[in-house]
Amino acid sequence: MMAPMAVRRAANVLLLHLMIFHAVVAAAGEQQAGTIVRQQRRRQVLLQEKATLLALKRSLTLLSPSPLADWNESSGDVCGLTGIACDWRRQHIIGLSLGDMNISGAVPPVIGNLTRLKSLDMSRNFLAGQIPAELSNLRGLEVLDLGHNQLSGGIPPSFSELASLAYLSLKDNQLSGPIPAVLFKNCTSLGLVDFGNNDLSGEIPLEASENILVLSLYSNRLTGKLPWWLANCTYLYMLDVEDNSLADELPAGIIAGKQQLKYLHLSNNYRFSSHDGNTNLEPFFAAVSNCSQILQIEAGTVRMGGRLPSVGQ
Numbered sequence: 519m520m521a522p523m524a525v526r527r528a529a530n531v532l533l534l535h536l537m538i539f540h541a542v543v544a545a546a547g548e549q550q551a552g553t554i555v556r557q558q559r560r561r562q563v564l565l566q567e568k569a570t571l572l573a574l575k576r577s578l579t580l581l582s583p584s585p586l587a588d589w590n591e592s593s594g595d596v597c598g599l600t601g602i603a604c605d606w607r608r609q610h611i612i613g614l615s616l617g618d619m620n621i622s623g624a625v626p627p628v629i630g631n632l633t634r635l636k637s638l639d640m641s642r643n644f645l646a647g648q649i650p651a652e653l654s655n656l657r658g659l660e661v662l663d664l665g666h667n668q669l670s671g672g673i674p675p676s677f678s679e680l681a682s683l684a685y686l687s688l689k690d691n692q693l694s695g696p697i698p699a700v701l702f703k704n705c706t707s708l709g710l711v712d713f714g715n716n717d718l719s720g721e722i723p724l725e726a727s728e729n730i731l732v733l734s735l736y737s738n739r740l741t742g743k744l745p746w747w748l749a750n751c752t753y754l755y756m757l758d759v760e761d762n763s764l765a766d767e768l769p770a771g772i773i774a775g776k777q778q779l780k781y782l783h784l785s786n787n788y789r790f791s792s793h794d795g796n797t798n799l800e801p802f803f804a805a806v807s808n809c810s811q812i813l814q815i816e817a818g819t820v821r822m823g824g825r826l827p828s829v830g831q
């Protein structure tokens with residue numbers, strides 16, 4: 519007899535196949551019937567999205583030769599253009615991959631009109647200015663990568679509207695101000711958060727998704743303690759808070775029993791200390807030795823004291 523877990527998995531796989539099958543059959547039926555009305559509507563939607571793309575291109579500062587030369591009036595189907603992904607029905611633009619394209623200027627607010635986007639990558643460019651709050655209109659967004667630019671100002675608190683956001687990288691910019699608490703609290707799908715190498719201040723929010731796998735906040739000006747919700751992130755893989763001003767005990771309780779934890783970076787937080795008034799390192803090392811996957815612990819230049827436990831524990 520199959521174990522209940524295996525049964526459920528088999529049922530899920532079956533369900534998925536059925537759904538795909540129905541979708542394919544439905545699509546075939548739709549094509550055969552030649553539902554002209556629907557095709558016209560689709561064309562209109564895509565024409566509207568093409569107009570938005572051209573408006574977007576006009577507001578980007580591109581070097582020549584432009585990697586977006588095929589974004590022009592005379593190009594037909596937008597779904598085949600550079601950096602663009604459409605849904606499988608070719609009805610909507612759902613992905614924009616504009617990473618590493620020498621784009622400068624501001625992030626154009628008009629991107630917020632492409633409301634079906636699931637993925638937006640504008641990383642590794644020379645974008646400057648503030649992150650436009652209009653990006654919060656992209657309610658289906660799952661991946662947002664604006665890392666490695668020259669963005670300044672704050673992280674828009676309205677990103678809390680992005681309920682499906684799973685991957686959020688804003689690393690290597692000049693963002694300042696606090697991490698919006700409402701963002702961590704409301705975006706319960708967040709799995710990866712990378713705000714490393716910015717100028718963020720204040721405390722790490724006190725509530726967050728337990729689905730977080732990667733929390734990378736290195737090289738900012740964060741203060742306060744490591745939040746306790748990290749203890750509930752069962753599948754935490756990487757915690758990097760190096761180069762901040764956190765003041766806490768070494769996080770024995772937080773990392774206890776984390777079977778997936780591979781990277782723990784705590785260095786250069788001058789006010790980290792060990793247990794029992796900075797005299798006892800045993801709890802921390804006991805917890806670390808229980809993290810079977812651990813590959814890297816960096817805890818240089820913290821102020822910890824106490825006897826090191828014997829090697830091999």
Ligand SMILES: *[C@@H]1O[C@H](CO)[C@@H](O)[C@H](O)[C@H]1NC(C)=O
Binds near residue numbers: 569
């Ligand atoms: C984007 O949306 C705004 C607000 O709905 C609208 O005023 C504007 O015309 C749209 N721009 C494009 C290029 O579609």
Ligand SMILES: *[C@@H]1O[C@H](CO)[C@@H](O)[C@H](O)[C@H]1NC(C)=O
Binds near residue numbers: 589591593
């Ligand atoms: C417009 O895009 C098409 C490809 O869609 C390309 O062949 C053509 O050269 C582009 N026109 C200009 C003026 O860049």
Ligand SMILES: *[C@@H]1O[C@H](CO)[C@@H](O)[C@H](O)[C@H]1NC(C)=O
Binds near residue numbers: 581619620
């Ligand atoms: C970006 O600019 C550099 C230097 O001008 C050039 O070597 C590189 O090919 C450009 N990349 C793209 C994607 O246009």
Ligand SMILES: *[C@@H]1O[C@H](CO)[C@@H](O)[C@H](O)[C@H]1NC(C)=O
Binds near residue numbers: 676677679
């Ligand atoms: C929180 O997310 C929900 C959708 O899950 C949304 O309706 C609500 O407006 C969001 N709240 C805030 C404060 O952003």
Ligand SMILES: *[C@@H]1O[C@H](CO)[C@@H](O)[C@H](O)[C@H]1NC(C)=O
Binds near residue numbers: 746747748750
């Ligand atoms: C962790 O999870 C437990 C059980 O679901 C819950 O009671 C507790 O409030 C959570 N702790 C934090 C800090 O979120």
Ligand SMILES: *[C@@H]1O[C@H](CO)[C@@H](O)[C@H](O)[C@H]1NC(C)=O
Binds near residue numbers: 774801804805808
């Ligand atoms: C380490 O794991 C063992 C067995 O799973 C458990 O009994 C013990 O309490 C754990 N110690 C710490 C410090 O987490």
